Amino acid sequence: MTLLSENEIKDGLSGLEGWEHKENQIVKQFKFKNFVESMGFVTKVAILAERVDHHPDILIEYSKVTITLSTHSEGGLTEKDFNLATEIQEAS
Numbered sequence: 001m002t003l004l005s006e007n008e009i010k011d012g013l014s015g016l017e018g019w020e021h022k023e024n025q026i027v028k029q030f031k032f033k034n035f036v037e038s039m040g041f042v043t044k045v046a047i048l049a050e051r052v053d054h055h056p057d058i059l060i061e062y063s064k065v066t067i068t069l070s071t072h073s074e075g076g077l078t079e080k081d082f083n084l085a086t087e088i089q090e091a092s
Helices: 006-014 034-050 081-090
Strands: 020-022 024-031 057-061 064-069
Touching: 006 020, 006 024, 006 057, 006 081, 024 081, 034 064, 034 081, 064 081
Parallel strands: none
Antiparallel strands: 020 024, 024 064, 057 064
């Protein structure tokens, strides 16, 4: 997999609502009504991630879930990150 250029990252972010580029990753915090809704969302993300064999870092803070994506094996952002971010956004 090829690392994306800065322009490709900007283009990818333009199609994603609320995602931010931080260093070599993209990050978004999702907010829910309560812990149970947060965990339901995390379960959806886990199923999506397992299906494509690309696993995000997930931080759960009661009603907030922060998703961080980066292709660790490549040392930065690839198409895989933006594809999964799109699927995660649709699942939220």
